[in-house]
Amino acid sequence: MFQSRKTILLAALSVAVLPVLAQDNKRLLERGTYLMNGIVACGNCHVQRDKGKPIVERGLSGGMVFDEEPFKAYAPNITPDPETGIGRWTDAQLARAIREGIRPDGTVIGPPMPMAFYRDLSDDDLAAIVAYLRAQPALKNVVPKSDYRMKLPPNYGPPITAKVTAPSPKDAVKYGAYLAGPLGHCLECHTPWVKGVPDMKRIGAGGNPFKGPWGVAVSRNLTPHESGLKGWSDAEIARATQTGVRKDGSPLNPPMAYAWYKNISADDMKALTAYLRSLKPLPFGG
Ligand code: HEC
Ligand code: HEC
Incomplete structure (x- = not known):
């Protein structure tokens, strides 16, 4: 008797919770789309160009080269392709790479990815960016490895564990x-x-x-x-x-x-x- 009431209660709960999650996901995706097509502009580096013009249909599949002293860096494929993109990374791994500059294998992401600034992304905006990336088409594109003729830092700071919020738009x-x-x-x-x-x-x-x-x-x-x-x-x-x-x-x-x-x-x-x-x-x- 007790057991079955608990089961009914749980079933009722999950029915109530699911639409909330779906709505939250929709809100995150909308926010992520606004950010990525606007101020955040990861595509300015992660979209390949032809004579300076972004090749829109190649999406965020990378390939742009930054040949500056002391490095020759290539913007990687950040579409959900499991072989050549970030398809096998979990949301948490992807979020950590963007905000802390550490890949799932523990290596550090080098310049010119603006790590010093992304560290202060709010939890919510970071989740919105991840939701957007997940929703993109998976595109195959193998990008060469970057060559750094400099020592990369071991990390960009301690792991971020506290909640990070954005200031209110009212200010x-x-x-x-x-x-x-x-x-x-x-x-x-x-x-x-x-x-x-x-x-x-x-x-x-x-x-x-x-x-x-x-x-x-x-x-x-x-x-x-x-x-x-x-x-x-x-x-x-x-x-x-x-x-x-x-x-x-x-x-x-x-x-x-x-x-x-x-x-x-x-x-x-x-x-x-x-x-x-x-x-x-x-x-x-x-
Ligand atoms: C990737 C580097 C880069 C980023 C990121 C960037 N800018 Fe610029 N910005 C430049 C460069 C380079 C110029 C000058 C271009 C030229 O002279 O042809 C410039 C020019 C400008 C100008 C024109 C000023 C003048 O005196 O002519 C304004 C305004 C400006 N940026 C604002 C911003 C704002 C606001 C942002 C962020 C939303 C931003 N920039 C992000 C590199 C950047
Ligand atoms: C100024 C150019 C630039 C901007 C802006 C930029 N990136 Fe990057 N990003 C790079 C480069 C170059 C690398 C490769 C660095 C290396 O090889 O260590 C990289 C690496 C990455 C990686 C690691 C992928 C892998 O397979 O190793 C991820 C994930 C990533 N960027 C996501 C983003 C996201 C999301 C944004 C926007 C919030 C962004 N980047 C903005 C240039 C940029």
């Missing part, structure tokens, strides 16, 4: 910092590097060179200084970020992910701008 400046840091890593490119590491005392001051088929593009000063965004309107900042057009109307060069950033919501763009305007004004290069 535009704080949420904008989360957008420009962990989600969009704008500040990785726009903060001057010392030995390949952003010098956070000169946050946003620009000056890093990016070589490519376009020649050399140098990241600009995003602080509210005369040499930065002081004289720019909010609309001009949004146009540059989301369509790759400068204040004077001329086109900006890669590698900024304009094609993805065009999908950043108006509210998120406002928060990003509020945050950039809150930075300490610094001369170009800091």
Whole structure:
């Protein structure tokens, strides 16, 4: 008698819980799709290109090469293909690789994957990114192994065990910092590097060179200084970020992910701008 009541109770519970889980998964996938097609833009590195143009039908199957001193790195296939992608990794393994830079076999993911920034991704946004990756078509593509002529760190910090939450979007400046840091890593490119590491005392001051088929593009000063965004309107900042057009109307060069950033919501763009305007004004290069 007691036993069967418990069984009925359990059955009733699982019926009630299942739709909640399905809804949660739908919410995560929606959030993941918004992030991945917008501010997070993993595809800017993990989608192969042809003469600078992303080959959309190859999805996130990788192959792009980053040939810079001291490494020649290849962006791997991060589609769910079990042989050549991440199909055999569990959600937890995939999440750890993205946020902590450690693969299931214990090896460390090297640059230019922006590990210093992804460490602060919230649990929820990380789960959303994983849900998105799982929902992509599995594509076969064997990518060569990266060659690092430098010592990679043993890890990027201790294992993350505490809960990580994102700041509330109600606080535009704080949420904008989360957008420009962990989600969009704008500040990785726009903060001057010392030995390949952003010098956070000169946050946003620009000056890093990016070589490519376009020649050399140098990241600009995003602080509210005369040499930065002081004289720019909010609309001009949004146009540059989301369509790759400068204040004077001329086109900006890669590698900024304009094609993805065009999908950043108006509210998120406002928060990003509020945050950039809150930075300490610094001369170009800091
Ligand atoms: C600036 C370029 C860049 C960005 C942006 C980037 N990655 Fe990577 N990623 C790389 C490179 C290069 C590697 C390979 C590094 C190595 O060989 O150690 C890599 C490695 C990985 C790996 C390990 C795969 C394997 O099989 O070893 C995963 C998983 C991954 N990236 C997921 C992501 C996700 C998810 C995002 C967005 C949240 C992202 N990456 C953003 C360049 C990038
Ligand atoms: C992969 C590196 C990279 C990332 C990530 C990146 N940028 Fe840029 N950004 C650049 C480079 C390089 C330029 C200059 C391009 C040129 O001069 O042709 C630039 C130019 C700009 C400009 C134009 C400024 C001017 O003075 O002309 C703005 C605004 C800007 N970025 C904002 C952002 C924001 C906001 C983000 C994050 C959402 C971001 N960037 C992410 C590399 C990057």
